[in-house]
Amino acid sequence: MNEELLYFFYDLGQYLINGITQGSIYALIALGYTMVYGIIKLINFAHGEFYMIGAFVGYYLVISGASLWIAFPAAMLGAGVVAVIIERLVYRPIRHAGRIAALISALGTSLFFQYLGQGTVGADPKTFPPVIEEISYEWGEMMISNIQIIIIITTIVLMLVLRWLVSSTRIGMAMRAVSFNHDAAELMGIDTNKIISFTFFVGAALAGAAGVLVGLYYNTIEPMMGLMPGLKAFVAAVLGGIGIIPGAALGGLVLGIVENLVTGFWASNYRDAIAFGILIIILLIKPTGLMGKNIREKV
Amino acid sequence: MSDTPLLTVKGLHVHYGAIHAIHGVDLEIFSGEIVTILGSNGAGKSTILRSISGLTSPSAGTILFQKQKLNGLKANRIVKLGISQAPEGRLIFPEHTVLENLEIGAYLRRDREEICQDFEYVYHLFPKLKDRSKQPAGTLSGGEQQMLAIGRALMAKPKLLLLDEPSLGLAPILVGTIFKAIEEVNRRGTTILLVEQNAFAALKVAHRGYVLTTGAVTLTGSGDELISNDQVKNAYLGA
Numbered sequence A: 001m002n003e004e005l006l007y008f009f010y011d012l013g014q015y016l017i018n019g020i021t022q023g024s025i026y027a028l029i030a031l032g033y034t035m036v037y038g039i040i041k042l043i044n045f046a047h048g049e050f051y052m053i054g055a056f057v058g059y060y061l062v063i064s065g066a067s068l069w070i071a072f073p074a075a076m077l078g079a080g081v082v083a084v085i086i087e088r089l090v091y092r093p094i095r096h097a098g099r100i101a102a103l104i105s106a107l108g109t110s111l112f113f114q115y116l117g118q119g120t121v122g123a124d125p126k127t128f129p130p131v132i133e134e135i136s137y138e139w140g141e142m143m144i145s146n147i148q149i150i151i152i153i154t155t156i157v158l159m160l161v162l163r164w165l166v167s168s169t170r171i172g173m174a175m176r177a178v179s180f181n182h183d184a185a186e187l188m189g190i191d192t193n194k195i196i197s198f199t200f201f202v203g204a205a206l207a208g209a210a211g212v213l214v215g216l217y218y219n220t221i222e223p224m225m226g227l228m229p230g231l232k233a234f235v236a237a238v239l240g241g242i243g244i245i246p247g248a249a250l251g252g253l254v255l256g257i258v259e260n261l262v263t264g265f266w267a268s269n270y271r272d273a274i275a276f277g278i279l280i281i282i283l284l285i286k287p288t289g290l291m292g293k294n295i296r297e298k299v
Numbered sequence B: 001m002s003d004t005p006l007l008t009v010k011g012l013h014v015h016y017g018a019i020h021a022i023h024g025v026d027l028e029i030f031s032g033e034i035v036t037i038l039g040s041n042g043a044g045k046s047t048i049l050r051s052i053s054g055l056t057s058p059s060a061g062t063i064l065f066q067k068q069k070l071n072g073l074k075a076n077r078i079v080k081l082g083i084s085q086a087p088e089g090r091l092i093f094p095e096h097t098v099l100e101n102l103e104i105g106a107y108l109r110r111d112r113e114e115i116c117q118d119f120e121y122v123y124h125l126f127p128k129l130k131d132r133s134k135q136p137a138g139t140l141s142g143g144e145q146q147m148l149a150i151g152r153a154l155m156a157k158p159k160l161l162l163l164d165e166p167s168l169g170l171a172p173i174l175v176g177t178i179f180k181a182i183e184e185v186n187r188r189g190t191t192i193l194l195v196e197q198n199a200f201a202a203l204k205v206a207h208r209g210y211v212l213t214t215g216a217v218t219l220t221g222s223g224d225e226l227i228s229n230d231q232v233k234n235a236y237l238g239a
Ligand SMILES: Nc1ncnc2c1ncn2[C@@H]1O[C@H](COP(=O)(O)OP(=O)(O)O)[C@@H](O)[C@H]1O
Pocket: B016, B019, B021, B039, B040, B041, B042, B043, B044, B045, B046, B047, B048
């Protein structure tokens, strides 16, 4: 084979590996965005902060000697509990106050956590201890690390659990009912407030998981770390079709891959601009997203 | 029929912002009855059902169900007390299958065996639902969706069933099917409050009725009395 072509494929493979890893993180965060949107039509711009909180819960447990088997689920739990409290204190009182009020509250909550983080743990990045010794596997010029494999597998497992939860359990059935119509769900005896709390919990727990995985991957965390991934996960959710759970997974993956391909082959300075380019394109071409149905006929 | 009503609505007022939708409605429904509320579009029929179910909070008045005050209770609690509703617009869950819709109807129940019997009961009332049980409910025809909405409300095993315009938009033959089912449900012991614009169909099955005009009751009587009343004839029976 032509050597240049061979290297092209090595590069392509490497960008795909990195893209899938990064895309897994986006997907985990995007799931919460889309679930919360699906159930109360709120774009929770504070969602990236749950990811940050998860990373810090994981960090403090790990540096105080806890194993990842403890720190990881605890980070999910911590992020989830914070989200439930925020929903109760911030979003529930203004649930019927309109979209602008909700949006402003979400942005305020986001800033609140960013500054709370800077005020308490400091703005400097912290080094997430390399609790998993990094091992790289090479194939030609391509490399994949054990941590990348862990991120990808963990993401797949969490998504399968989520799919089971939403499609095959009683509470999942209730979540889908509430996301269709709150009144209809209440008329079935479903306590919509409880289901909404639970949805915030699950979405934030997934973001918290992503926070720890990123700590392991990049080894550094800081209070502003939720900002950019949060925005990109929002783009991923819109890309897949906001409110559609498999869409968020797909959107995250596509965004991670496109980002790595474009920066790798073409414009390495524009990493952060790509997501927003995609957002503009999708809103122009297919605002319902990749998996969005065209507006259903009302019966 | 016992002496104390199953449901009593007293002095009900409902506001939507500045709109005074219900002004001072009194209703009584006794165990075992089919009671209908007739009224044209915008009269306030759905608002009354929504208030009973706890989806809308009245600005004044009391709603008593088996001596328990329903005011202030959340809708899901009222279902638990024994009132379920097939709401206006049906609001079936379009992406859930027919079977899942019925399962959600039984959301609060744990009595598995009786739930199974009630599935059979609903399928007996509406055999079409059984044929379509694995289909997403959004693919059903309008008539089938109405059957599903009623079946789903029955899965809660209600003492009082609220039906909001079940005949709306349906061909006459389907209206017949639905009203036959309503009578059978009532014969099996469920009390029914039926809201309708189709006065003819409603009065054929109802024991008693109330006529609602812009938020107030203007006439009340037995089904037979109302069906031969001139006001009702002119307004609803096209006479
Ligand atoms: N959500 C709402 N907001 C404002 N006004 C409403 C709302 N729902 C109903 N109304 C008004 O209240 C009155 C009664 O409506 P409704 O109970 O739906 O009547 P019906 O079911 O008899 O057609 C109407 O004037 C209607 O416009």
